[in-house]
Amino acid sequence: MNLMNLAQLKTKNRIAQSLGVVFICLSFPGVFLQVAKSYGDIYTVWFGPHPVVVLDGFKAVKDGLTTHPEDVVGRPVVPFFKALANNKGILLSTGSTWKHQRKFSLMTLKTLGLGKRTLEYQIQDEAYHLVENFRSTRGKPMNPSFALTLAVSNVICVVVFGHRFSTEDKKFHELLEAMEVIFKFAGSLGHNIYNVMPWLMKCIPGPHKKALTARDFVCSFIRKEISKHQIAGVPDDPQDFIYSYLAQIEKTKDQPKPAYDESNMIQCIFDLFLGGTETSSTTLYWGFLYMVLYPDIQANIQKEIDAVVAPGQMISGDDRKKLPYTNAVIHEVQRFSNIISVGLPRLCVKDTMIRQFTIKRGTMIFPNMASALYDPNEWATPESFNPNHFLDKDGNFVCPEAFIPFSLGQRVCLGDHLAKTEMFLFFSNLLQAFTFHLAEGTKDVNTEPILGGTLQPHYFEICAIPR
Template identity: 40%
Template sequence: MEPLGTLTLCLAFGLSCLLFLALRHRKPGNENLPPGLFPLPIVGNLLQLKTSKLPQNLHVLSEKYGPVFTLYFGAERVVVLYGYDAVKEALIDRGDEFAARGSLPIVDKLTKGQGIIFSNGERWKQIRRFALTILRNFGMGKKSIEERIQEEAQCLMESFRDTHGIPFDPTFLLSCAPANVICAIVFGKRYEYIDNRFLALRTLTNNNFQLSSSIWGQLYNFFPSVMEYIPGPHHRLMENHLLQMAFASEEIKEHRATMDPSTPRDFIDCFLIKMDEEIHNEASVFSTDNLAYATLDLFEAGTETTSTTLRYGLLILLKYPEIQEKVRKEIDQEISRTRRPCMADHGRMPYTDAVIHEIQRFISFIPINVPHAVLKDTPFRQYIIPKGTTIYPVLNSVLHDSKEFPNPEEFDPWHFLHKDGTFRKSNYFMPFSAGKRICVGEGLARMELFLFLTTILQNFTLKPLTHPKDIDITPRLSFFLNYPPSYKFCAIPR
């Protein structure tokens, strides 16, 4: 191409970009938006954000623009809420206005707006309320589920013993244990860790979490219409999801064939009974499809969050053997080495409780939160957030608030202890989010973390393969999730 032609093309492209930006900022509803970075065509602010360091970048932007600011993830406009006051105001004080679930294209493609986590409106309200009721009825926070967790903890200990003190990666075992707890609630049974169907479901779930949080998953969320036509591993998400749905559908059929309505065994039975009760209600949200999606929601959320927190927690205890020893000393004092830990021990073990809280605070597993949305033009402080805008209430900004938690980037159990050693509660502790969309399984996760961790440390000393000071506990950020680095250790029986 002639130099003059190239120059003309570049000028035309530049003018088109300027026109694009000018028209975008003149759209109705943009007049009183929160301030923010000037977006580029197509990519929005992605090139300016450096998503590998997103929490740090959002902190810098909050210092420049304040606790409420606007960004563009690709073509999608989002409003970021940064800091405890802004997050609390939206999620708790004005929970109804910010209760809608925002769009996450890669998940929307899989769930089609069904299930518990990514549904909206009346469907979400009814399914969530029903799930909470069933979880409570089957013992979330009660003795029955506590006993299931205790039994699973013993199975986990047997698997640890089978390593015979040889270095191993705990990822697989620490995912199987919480997965079996949620299987008992949802499917009414537990699986052996070597069961082929159980292994297949765990593998599919793990693969989809990894894919959705990879660069391919991120690109799909930012440019869904383009990524649909670009080859890549992100297309395996749908293949894996269909296999997961087949697993759930098979369980549902088996439950339907063997169910006794007078004695429901689990979540699936209860949902099927509810479906039968509403069979003549054409507007009912209780359908077979919704049951399959809700079942997978419970399984995936009930497995990944707890297993990753445990895996990260053990890595931190390898890094700080003195903290590991203090927890073990409290276990020996309050529980002994022979009796199974139980939730009644929890209130007498402030240091252990503080360590578990600090693990959750430090890792900030979902740093920018699952997206929310506003369904109408919403005044917020001195701004107007337009209808349909995606909202990110940044949990990391609350969990790492330097006023509430001195030296927030350091792991320190005293963030949750008074000077006299008693446990210190904090309103800033929001690892499960807050308000209307707080995690359905929060109570279950708290029980699992306490019982699994105390059982492990009651029975084993965790030995690293390198000097503790050389252990890296920096999270491996994947935009939406914080993962620990891979590691191995030795579990030495006490």
């Protein structure tokens, strides 16, 4: 039996009625895999009096998010999401707010170059700065995390603010540190407790207070950038997201209930940073850990690059098809690191069907992304780092259907193309320029992830040796 109805679960599955068990499942997604062994790939747990449907394995995630995608586009406005976004912006909003903000943001990003050569050139320029940043370490031990975050975030800055920041800019560093605080709290046990007892959490100190203070700092940073744009005036041909949004506010201001205002603009920008910086930089961070753990794979990448790209020439997006093994490794980094683990929850906005099961309006759905990316029915060696998952027998790049790190359905990540381009250009250009190994004296490397909004590696140091 794949899905017990609600009455059956109340009498036959007491595990699902314990808030403590739900906390464990949310904070330790691997528990979902164990529950699925007993109850199948679609099952229900209870969050107090509320049913939560879990989708486990690629087929279940795909069926749940794409059979009737318009029925599962909602986002539950749980207490911490409300405190963080108050149903504004893109990532954590729902209903008409989400529809308007996502549609406008996607259209604007495309206008600004998403998927076009202009934006690719900007990413390539940022890749050059990143290579020079690594070169400045002169082969000495370093942790690559912050340098990667600076580079990825600067791409978003160019799109949103119209300019990049110096890697030495202290306010820019504070912005990225604030985003990191938010991500560390999101997905933690404290985050889940906040969602059950917000009235108590508001009265006591803890990491939730630090996360909300960080959120206020980020919004203040964004407001200052908006103010600079307002003072300069909106040009006839807006060249960044803020100017485009200000033009949209002006265009719709006389509507009875305008969907576009400064609070939504701030939250959309916040979401672009939240979704576009941490995820890509964390994936790259895992990637360089894997390279020092699997030096033979690193050597194979460099061999392929050397055969295709002339020495001293920056790798471009056009080279991706010529570098199938490199591309396969990058995809395997995304699959194996699985940084999002359980995807953000969805909400049924109307009664719907998943396979033969009726799911009521208002039911929360958790797509277990980890189970799709580690599904033994879809991957030859799911528990091993294996670039061959993305190569055919002739060495050509192939992308299996179960590769869904950007989710599925109508809430698929709107920056997936940007993230793919960033990861390819940053990763390949760094591997072309340097050989990486663990810092001398490093013994055991902990490859278990640190739980949070994204699954982070433990701190490690590497040396970037110029080739």
